Amino acid sequence: MKSIFGLFLVLAILVIIPAVEYVFAAGDEPGGYLDRRVVIWNLFYRMMTVAFTVGAVVSGTIIWLCWRFRESNPKATPTPYEKEGVW
């Protein structure tokens, strides 16, 4: 239960709250966009911070995967499926 609550908390911080802010930052009146430029750039930088953080984690994982599980790595061992000969 705690982990589910924690997951929702993270989602709320990363996704829901910023999404609501983006929606209302735009406003509805045509001239309003320029007035909100500072808010929008602030949101932009925050979103980019999140994107770069997630991107660094995913890219780092991919790079590590490629390094660790390449067949020339001394630690590489045949997968169970290779022994069976079918995958």
Added chain:
Amino acid sequence: MVLELQKPRPIWQIMFSTHHTDVGLLYLITSLSFLFMGGALALAIRAELFFPGSQIIADSMTFNRIFTVHGTTLIFLFIIPFASAVGNYFVPIMVRYKDMAYPKLNAIAFWMIPPSGALIWLGFADFTWYATPPYSIISAPGPAADMWIFGLKILGVSSVLGAINFVVTILKCKHPDMSIGQVPLLAWSFLTSSLIIIVAIPTFAAALLMLLTDRLGVSGFFNPAMGGDPIAYAHLFWFTFHPEVYVLVIPAIGMMYEIIPRFSRKPIFSHSSGIFAFVLLSVVSFSSWAHHMYATGMSFTEKTVFMIGTLAAVPASAMHVFNFIATMWNGRIKFSTPMMWAVGGIALFFSAGAGGVVNAAMPLDFQTHDSYWVVGHFHLFVMGTIAFGSIGYLYYMFPYVTGRMYNENMGKVHFVMSFIGTVLVFFTQHVLGLYGMPRRVFDYPPIPEWITMNQIASVGAMIIGTSMVIFLINMIHSSAKGKLADTDDPFNLGGKYYYPFESKNPHHH
């Protein structure tokens, strides 16, 4: 497996064949020809933008013609026919059927492509691949514009015919022992993308007719002077072409689903989540078209709905990326050329997706709209994800098509240069957009930052161009004189694949 080039035949036997591998070969050669033609135009564009002012292109009209044909060629005459080539080759084999469901229809769908390509190239229209009204209906010069409209019309019919064939082949002709859930993910990618085509393309077909009758002056659907509305065209166009983005990307992801388990020497981590993500993507592809139009004065509610609809694609895309990562985990990965392209494609897919989230968030979209950010984002998807997946798969299928192996070192050099070039061009274009450079411009003011970034992008484009020459030499030389491939295991991975290839399939002997 399929060895057309190892058993020489007169060329007309291939040209007038309706067998799925022959039609696939025709699709393949046609699409690659258009890749090089469209790519040459891209190099001309980047050379022109190396410095402010006119460089190698005489005027803005010619520049507009070049980037219109560049975009139209690479989207409609390279990416889609390339996917059809792969589908034609592999879908019947994967579902264990002797051919496509309607072989003659299949050949007809292919033979619509060369004339439409000729119409587009001989006309050389200037109104962008979006055919921007009201310019396209009031003052775009004919017959170029009309030829473009007819070319696209024929291509649309070809796409729909091809899509019907894929859907029927997969759903109705698969082997009775094979449940739909067991159909390989590449075939699933063709099923979902074909369904998108069938639903989406008729809208653009109607819009093209309306565009044509507007040009002829007998209607005024998009002509403000006759009470029409160009924004209506934008809705019709994007209703087709935002889902079309997924038509382009879903088969490329399907190709990665073939490559990554093979070279990781493991089955795919979750077959069912791959299917679910494809279906989810195909559904949400229709909930996001108006995010291209935030700046057209849509209401707050409409913008909010389409922003959420667009962001709904994120979980499905993340499922694919997670599936790839989990498949590679604990594998024993052989980094042959196809695997390098697939992994590079995943990394760039993620980067392109992150930029797409910015475009989808409506307040942020106002900062990036019609700037070079959009050019960078779109091209990062098209080149970084779709072309990377496609080219990787081309290397993967090369021994099965030709019976010979390509030169591995040249393939790896091709990948490394293309990856570096892609990052240089399209990441830089994102930043250029944030510096305020508008897209679709022939000239730009001599702002030092703009000049520097344009030059970085142009150098990147030249690197990609050089790598493509290496690729072309490799393909031509290896298909004629490459080392003979062991078609049971051309990449020396050991083991057998989980679906029967032709050599194990009595229908293909």
